[in-house]
Amino acid sequence: MDLRTLETLRAVRSQGGVTAAAAVLHLTPSAVSQQLAALTAEMGVPLTERVGRGLRLTPAGAALADAAVDVAVAVERARAACQGHRDSPVGTVRVSAFQSAAQLVFPRLLDTVAGWDGVTLECADEDVALADFPDLTDRFDVVVAHRPDGAADWPAGVRVVPLFREPLDVAVSPGHRLAGRAEVSPEELADEAWITVREGFPVAPVLAAVAARSGAAPRIAHRINDFTVATAMVAAGHGISLLPRHTTPAFAGVRLLRLTGVPAGRRVEALLRPDRAERRVVARVVGALTALAAEIDHRAGRAV
Amino acid sequence: MDLRTLETLRAVRSQGGVTAAAAVLHLTPSAVSQQLAALTAEMGVPLTERVGRGLRLTPAGAALADAAVDVAVAVERARAACQGHRDSPVGTVRVSAFQSAAQLVFPRLLDTVAGWDGVTLECADEDVALADFPDLTDRFDVVVAHRPDGAADWPAGVRVVPLFREPLDVAVSPGHRLAGRAEVSPEELADEAWITVREGFPVAPVLAAVAARSGAAPRIAHRINDFTVATAMVAAGHGISLLPRHTTPAFAGVRLLRLTGVPAGRRVEALLRPDRAERRVVARVVGALTALAAEIDHRAGRAV
DNA sequence: CCGTCCTTGCAGACTGGCTACATGGACCTG
DNA sequence: CAGGTCCATGTAGCCAGTCTGCAAGGACGG
Structure with a gap:
């Protein structure tokens, strides 16, 4: 019962397969498969079941994956509690945004963060279908996503911060x-x-x-x-x-x-995995992001 | 940031030193020291400080140890969530009791548990000074302790189940x-x-x-x-x-x-570490223990 | 029915953590 | 004040767990 193993289980569920999970985790499918086998042996309950040529989590596996989220949150909260006794949060934050938001936000966000010691920002533009935005949170700490007015809410389990x-x-x-x-x-x-x-x-x-x-x-x-x-x-x-x-x-x-x-x-929002949201650096970057968004909103209100 | 490492940090705090923690964890002091060094390096904050020839946790270390409790609880909750999809909980539970309670309780508890498949009970009699009872929870899942009427409450962080x-x-x-x-x-x-x-x-x-x-x-x-x-x-x-x-x-x-x-x-109570209390087998054994205690109380009421 | 995709098993290499031993302080005692 | 003792901490070496690469077994689709 390792933190990495639980993370792997979550990736298998969210990515829907061993191979896709392996890609996200930067591992080979074999390693993922072995981790699942070891975890299953430890639990004494089948966690996955074959469906066609793919794989699906059993109810027990899904329950474990759900609980694994709480574990990950607790871990990041622990890390944050420790970093709280430091002067300021440090680390690297990976941010993705769809094309037009990236163009609007990345330069100014990088300007802001450039003044923070020890914080590095890794930006990437990722424009995917509406349903695929939540999955990006496996690869990025902050995912700037958009959805049209009246679209369904994002699925449970992902934290949503409205931007503008x-x-x-x-x-x-x-x-x-x-x-x-x-x-x-x-x-x-x-x-x-x-x-x-x-x-x-x-x-x-x-x-x-x-x-x-x-x-x-x-x-x-x-x-x-x-x-x-x-x-x-x-x-x-x-x-x-x-x-x-x-x-x-x-x-x-x-x-x-x-x-x-x-x-x-359309609504532009930041999507975060709950555990990632606990990281102090991530919270700080999201704060800068919402400040930027408020500025955009203000300018928009003036323009209209 | 490993689960084992966090457990080690907690042991160092509760046992008050590297050597004592190593004994509880069945490790050498060197291994514990190395784990602390690695964790400190990862956190970027000093977690321990020398005091005399011993060691003490810094505020950052204490905060991390506190948060580590929540992590351990989340992990055991995850395990329980998974075991919930099994027919019945299994595993081994380590119980300690002071001498007279051991005499009263162990035989009947073992009788009860003998009927449970896959559950093994490891009993030990441990009678220690009042202040040392909570520390026993590092080594046992359930600690049957006693304290006189009017004594101070057990310290925070330990779960208390009244028996009789x-x-x-x-x-x-x-x-x-x-x-x-x-x-x-x-x-x-x-x-x-x-x-x-x-x-x-x-x-x-x-x-x-x-x-x-x-x-x-x-x-x-x-x-x-x-x-x-x-x-x-x-x-x-x-x-x-x-x-x-x-x-x-x-x-x-x-x-x-x-x-x-x-x-x-005197009050006889079961002491448990919060994470251990989440284990389904442990909860079941505690249930049997309270049932036994209720029986003793009933008999006592009749006798008085 | 064959090709492709996905998972899984196996052998080998490697990283990481632990043990054993030695070192350096700090307290206690004579 | 000096020797003894206890405790934490480094260092070398061993061992285990885990990952990679490759091969095999099923399942879907043309």
């Missing part, structure tokens, strides 16, 4: 027939060619809601996940798109039109 | 001048020669209270810790003693007289 809400505007090229307008309604967009994200990604449901309001199925011309690329394509007149208001640069060559009649926006 | 209260009677030989009496008052015992336990042991304060009531300092003829030996000496007329009512056999050849005017008794 960002409206989605309709982006059109300067030469577009609606370019001079300040606002548009869904009905006016019925025949437009859309550039949107791949199926399952965070803002897709918003376009669906807009289309439902207009009555017609949206005509999707291109599927582009990277907002920078989408912006360039919109600017060149290859279609219109829903783009986040704050993370679309003013010099991008597109016009952003307020959308009326449909609440279109 | 046992009155202390005055034991005299059949030929003694008071042998025919049913009750005696402290004043009538002013000139008696006493057989009592060694200084610091659980019933010593009771005799002090009795003597204080009689006004004179007690004349202590012998210091005998084992009640069986004391009983034999009282029976032979070498003095009188305070003996527990229920654990003194009727055929011992002494007369037990109720003591009036002074609340003389």
Whole structure:
């Protein structure tokens, strides 16, 4: 009954298999399998069962994995209690963010942290399907994620820190027939060619809601996940798109039109594993992140 | 940051030194010292400091040790959660009891547990000074301890399960001048020669209270810790003693007289470390123990 | 029915932790 | 004040646990 072994069990559950867990833990599948075998022997209860060519946790295994979360939290709390007798927290924090948030947040966050001795920040941009964001918390301490208004809550077991809400505007090229307008309604967009994200990604449901309001199925011309690329394509007149208001640069060559009649926006949140959240450095970075978010919110409020 | 290392830190604190901790953990002092060094290096904070030729935990070390208790509890809770998906708990439980309780309880407890598959009981008789009972929980899962009425509570951090209260009677030989009496008052015992336990042991304060009531300092003829030996000496007329009512056999050849005017008794309790208490087998054994205690209490109530 | 993917078993190498022994202080005692 | 004793701490060497690499056994899909 080792801390590493319990961590492995959790990874097997969250990643859904030995091989995937091994990848996250930087181990070989063989090592993971052996750890599971040893843990099962120690417990005297089968913790995993074969399902197809994969693997699933038994109820006993799931119960143990649940309890393992509390263990990990207790360990990190112990570490924090000890670090509390130090002048300031130190360590390295791994942060991931989806593309546009990364662009907005990483530079300033790195500026802030540069002034902290002993704290190193490892940044990575990771844009995944909505359902896959929580899994990223296995690899990162802080995961900056986004989900559209009205989407389901994140699953239990992941800690959520709200950062800011960002409206989605309709982006059109300067030469577009609606370019001079300040606002548009869904009905006016019925025949437009859309550039949107791949199926399952965070803002897709918003376009669906807009289309439902207009009555017609949206005509999707291109599927582009990277907002920078989408912006360039919109600017060149290859279609219109829903783009986040704050993370679309003013010099991008597109016009952003307020959308009326449909609440279109996304919530940007930080996702953390409970044990990681206990680390004092992590808490400090999250604090800086929320401060940054408050600033963005403030600026947004002033702009609107 | 290993579970074993945290356990070692706790042992160093509770045992008050590297050597003593090593003895409890079945390790060499060198191994304990190395674990402490590694843990200190990992934490980046001094956890121990030299005091004389011994060692003491720094505030940071104490905080870590405190938090380590929660870790150990979480681990045992995890184990229990897993064992909950098994038919019945198994494992081995180490129980210690002071001499007279051991005599009263061990045989019947072993009878009960004999019917449980996969559960083994390791019994040991350990009678130590009042202050040393809590430390025994490092070596045993369940420690049956006793303390006189009015004694201070056990220190925080140890879980206490009350078992029963046992009155202390005055034991005299059949030929003694008071042998025919049913009750005696402290004043009538002013000139008696006493057989009592060694200084610091659980019933010593009771005799002090009795003597204080009689006004004179007690004349202590012998210091005998084992009640069986004391009983034999009282029976032979070498003095009188305070003996527990229920654990003194009727055929011992002494007369037990109720003591009036002074609340003389001791509380018998089970002491457990919080993490050990989480083990399902341990909880089951404690359950059997309290059932036994209730039976003793009932019989006592009937007898009185 | 064959190819592919995933888990699992086995042999070998290696890292990490423990034991045994020696060293250096600190208290106690004569 | 000096020798003895106790305690913590380093050092060398051994042992065990664990990981890697490779091979085998099933299960799904074309």
